[in-house]
Amino acid sequence: MMSNSTGLLLHNAKDDDDEQSPFEEVAANISNKDDPTILCLTFRSVFIGILLTCFDSVVFQFFAYRTSPLDINIGLIILLAYMMGEFMSKVLPEKIFNITINPGAFSIKEHALITIMATSGTTTTFAIKAITVQRIYYNYPVTHVNGILFILVMHLxxxxxxxxxxxxxxxxxxxxxxxxxxxxxxxxxxxIENQTETTETRWTMSRSKFFWLVVLFQFLWYWFPGYIFPLLSMFSFICMIAPHNIVFSQITGANGLGLGVLQFD
Incomplete structure (x- = not known):
């Protein structure tokens, strides 16, 4: 027989799980229900997560000391993880040596786990900055063992x-x-493919299809401000009113304060 304390804990856990966000944007996009049948920790999630984590951390740390560091956006990580997960779900066999490496379709829990792992390496840790400052400005080098232990302690x-x-x-x-x-x-x-009902709205396109169309449009459009017509990336129509006025150009120009500058990229 279940005790009163155990029943109370289960009841509270159920209430917490069913708690809905008061924000409409969150409630419409984030589910407060958990499906325990969806797999999370699989061979695909671990392999892709470790691969992207190593790649992101090495690239970000390598360019962290540059004047213009390379910024790896989380959106790019999500897209790479999704494409790699879908690819592995289609080409990998179900089992190798009686070990399941492809349990089926790529799930959102696997995707979330990979993203969490990969994004942990997209920012440099402050411990490395402290070690760098000690070595460059104070001529106090730290051994590799002490440096690794210091970084691990800070992360933990x-x-x-x-x-x-x-x-x-x-x-x-x-x-x-x-x-x-x-x-x-x-x-x-x-x-999750979100199909809308045609009887309730005129919008019949799924959000997934709309997203990929926006990505395609962004890819095609960026060629204009990026390479074909760079003026679109920082266009100051106010500065063109008096292009020979130095003070006016410094206030409204792209290389000045940039007051009234429009960006089309």
Whole structure:
């Protein structure tokens, strides 16, 4: 027989799981239901996650000391993870040596796990900056072992603080994280085809198809401000009124304060 305390815990857990966000944008895109039958920790998610994590961390750290560092956007990581996951779900055999490596269709939980793993390497840690400052400005080099241990301690401390604050900043449905919301919406669009009812609205295109059309349009349009007509990337029509006025050009020009500058890229 179930005790009263156990029943109360299960009841509270169920209520927390069914809690809906008061924000319409979050409630419309983020589900508050969990499907335990969807696999998360699979060979595909671990392999792609480790591969993208190593790639992102090496590339980001290599360009971190440059004047113009290479920025790997989280949207690119989500797209790469999705394409690699779909590719592996179609070409990999179901089992190798009685080990399941392809359980079926690529799931949104696998996609989310890969994204979480990969995005952890897209920013340099402050511990590396501290080691760099000690070596360059104070002539105090740190050994490789001490440096690795220092970085691990800083990361473990950060994860510990995040775990403590999770019940206050993540679990409540009233919490909203705009940047994370955009990533969740993109993963939901890629993995869940949302078909609209033609009887309720004139919009008959799915969000997935609309997204890929926007990506195609952005790819084609960027050739104009990027290569064909670079003036579109920073167009100051106010500066063209008096192009020979130095003060006016410094205030409204693209190389000045940029007041009234329009960007079409």
């Amino acid at each position: 401390l950060a994860f510990s603080i995040a775990g403590i604050l999770k019940r206050y900043l993540v679990w409540p449905a009233s919490m909203i994280w705009p940047k994370t919301l955009m990533s969740c919406c993109l993963m939901r669009i890629l993995n």
